[in-house]
Amino acid sequence: xxxxxxxxxxxxxxxxxxxxxxxxxxxxxxxxxxxxxxxxxxxxxxxxxxxxxxxxxxxxxxxxxxxxxxxxxxxxxxxxxxxxxxxxxxxxxxxxxxxxxxxxxxxxxxxxxxxxxxxxxxxxxxxxxxxxxxxxxxxxxxxxxxxxxxxxxxxxxxxxxxxxxxxxxxxxxxxxxxxxxxxxxxxxxxxxxxxxxxxxxxxxxxxxxxxxxxxxxxxxxxxxxxxxxxxxxxxxxxxxxxxxxxxxxxx
Numbered sequence: 021x022x023x024x025x026x027x028x029x030x031x032x033x034x035x036x037x038x039x040x041x042x043x044x045x046x047x048x049x050x051x052x053x054x055x056x057x058x059x060x061x062x063x064x065x066x067x068x069x070x071x072x073x074x075x076x077x078x079x080x081x082x083x084x085x086x087x088x089x090x091x092x093x094x095x096x097x098x099x100x101x102x103x104x105x106x107x108x109x110x111x112x113x114x115x116x117x118x119x120x121x122x123x124x125x126x127x128x129x130x131x132x133x134x135x136x137x138x139x140x141x142x143x144x145x146x147x148x149x150x151x152x153x154x155x156x157x158x159x160x161x162x163x164x165x166x167x168x169x170x171x172x173x174x175x176x177x178x179x180x181x182x183x184x185x186x187x188x189x190x191x192x193x194x195x196x197x198x199x200x201x202x203x204x205x206x207x208x209x210x211x212x213x214x215x216x217x218x219x220x221x222x223x224x225x226x227x228x229x230x231x232x233x234x235x236x237x238x239x240x241x242x243x244x245x246x247x248x249x250x251x252x253x254x255x256x257x258x259x260x261x262x263x264x265x266x267x268x269x270x271x
Contacts, residue, residue, distance in 0.1 A: 072107065074114030082121035097125055163271045170268055176203060177264040184256055188248045193256040200263050201226055207267040221266055229262030230255055 079085040083092070086100045101122040108114035180200045184193035201222055208218035233255030240254070 071110050072114075073111050074104070074108045074117055077114055077117045082124040085117065085121040086125070094129070097122065161271060162269055165268060173207065173264055173268050176200075177260045181257055181260045184253060184260075185249075188246075188250065188253045192250070192252050197226075197256050197259055200260055204263040204267040208270070211267075211271060221270055222263065225262045225266030225270075226259060228266075229259030232262065233258030 076085045076087070083090050086097065086104065088096055088100050092100075101118060104118045105115060108118065177200060180196045184196045187193075204225060205215075205218045205222040208221050209215050212218055212221075236258065237251055237254040245254070
């Protein structure tokens with residue numbers, strides 16, 4: 021009897037220890053399951069969940085994808101692109117689809133503009149080739165210099181014109197006209213490499229400006245002119261224009 025009583029506590033204690041051990045293991049495994057579930061939910065929310073998705077994500081036509089017409093202006097294209105990007109900024113594929121459609125429209129617009137410029141040059145060249153011989157000979161003396169050269173010479177002759185107007189009450193514009201004529205001959209000589217040809221073209225521009233001024237100045241209403249503006253001054257303004265055109269566009 022005594023042996024039985026001694027054995028029972030050891031068995032019960034061993035059984036109790038085993039039960040506690042299994043209970044502890046189950047409690048330790050339970051948080052890990054909760055952690056794995058929580059990780060799965062977070063991952064699912066990042067790739068889907070409540071993030072809005074662009075409904076026209078796979079539409080092939082870039083205009084329909086942005087929801088605009090083919091005749092939309094550049095301002096409307098930018099406005100539609102910015103609006104959609106603000107709305108679907110959190111969805112990466114939607115933002116990429118919107119940007120791709122926007123870039124396609126811009127590229128198409130650039131190509132169309134380039135074709136228009138090429139077609140315009142081709143048409144002008146064709147018209148020149150189909151024009152009469154005397155027109156072709158006349159156009160052979162004309163050239164279009166770079167914009168920088170045009171602006172520089174326009175500034176020079178415009179300065180001479182302003183100088184003449186400011187000194188109109190003190191003296192005539194003879195000095196300014198002489199400087200302008202010298203500058204015109206210099207520019208033409210630098211272009212043609214012939215001083216005689218440059219002087220001839222410059223003198224022709226001077227005479228043409230004086231002739232046009234003499235004809236047109238008397239036709240200007242007197243109330244549009246200042247009292248200090250003489251006929252000589254107004255004629256010199258036409259001379260500046262003629263010299264500018266001669267040294268810039270003639271060759």
